[in-house]
Amino acid sequence: MEDKIQSFYGIEYLRDNFDFSLDINRKHLEISKELNIIPGAIDRIIDESRVLSFFPNIHKSKSTPLARLKNNREFLLFAKKHDIHKLQVREIYRLVKLWREELENNPKTLLTDLQHDLIIGSTLGDANIRQRNKNCMFRVGHSPKQKRYLEWKYNILREFDGSGIKLTQKFVNGRLTNTFEFDLNTHYVFNYYRNLFYNQNGDKIITKKLLDQINPRSLAIWLCDDGSYCQKQKYIIFCTNSFTFEEHKLMKQHFEEKWSLNPTIGFRDNKYYYLRFKVDDTKKLVEMVRPFIPKSMMYKIGEKNE
Known part of the structure; x- marks a missing residue:
């Protein structure tokens, strides 16, 4: 992959000439197409930028394992638990793996009590926890009458933001129905709730x-x-x-x-x-x-x- 990247622009060129801040992240596929490079290379620089914006003084080699942490609160909690400046890259990989496993068994290590209660109450009701490869995602939708309620939920969970609140329309029994919904990004913390709420056939229980x-x-x-x-x-x-x-x-x-x-x-x-x-x-x-x-x-x- 490195050879293909270097043959066109090179990693350092991308670092120096493009703003890969979080506000620009969602356009990375457009950027990779425009520059004719592998999207994974853009992902790598985005991850590096995300980590270095939070830990500006660490060595860039540590950004790859730390990028496996999904949001800023994880960065903060992980760094509070481990001195990442003193750790070697290999040790960070090991500790990040253990961190992810811990969250799959005890989500309140990361989530607030309000977030946990919201996921429990809402998944008993209208929400779903969907399996996506190794990790899961949270999805919920409500009628236009309950849009403010959906916005309340979204604001509590927005650090796991996927694509924001959107309107979906479909025909049910010949009638057009409108639903406002949001999907959160896949995250290993949601694996706990998937195992709690669903059986092996994918039925809520x-x-x-x-x-x-x-x-x-x-x-x-x-x-x-x-x-x-x-x-x-x-x-x-x-x-x-x-x-x-x-x-x-x-x-x-x-x-x-x-x-x-x-x-x-x-x-x-x-x-x-x-x-x-x-x-x-x-x-x-x-x-x-x-x-x-x-x-x-x-x-x-x-x-x-x-």
Whole structure:
């Protein structure tokens, strides 16, 4: 690859004559096409530029293993844990590998509590964790009515930014539907959630291990995604349609034991199960989650949006 690069411009020429700052990164394929060089060479310079912008005094040879860290918070946490100025390149490779493995088992080493709760609550609801080669990505979409809610989610997770929020349109049962959605960049930290939420067939599942991670904030986000408030009869339903009857029994048991709530398991259209909270339990549930409901989603607990 080096020979092909050098035959046209050379690595040093690219370093000296092009701005590979993060603002320009997304145009690197256009640049590689314009200069008739391998896109991987552009990726290499982008990675180097990203690392050196954060650690301007390290040797360039260390930028390659450090570029395997995906964002600035990782740089900061990794550098706090290891003295990268004293480490040899080979040792940095080894430690970065161990760091990535650690995040796949304990994502809160990197994520904030809010980010973790958002991923838990939203993946119980409308979000998906998709497998992409070795690592996974987070995707979620909402209707135009809930665009502010989607923007709230995006702002919490934006350091993993993929392509930003976009509008998608498709026909469903002959009708054009609009959805706003965002995809986050693939990251090994999302591998943890893929293993937590999905079985080997790629189906989303409910387990005790997953339910034990729910707290009032992640429950609030789950409610905003899947909950529905009946204004007339003053109760909340969780539209948990994709889960089995056995999984609903597990969810019901969890609500009883952890929250002292006793939802009933409903069945509709001869194929869908759901959870329904009685009026008194709905009041308890609302009091528990209200502090964590985004202002644009207050209608999910029977109140006016701000």
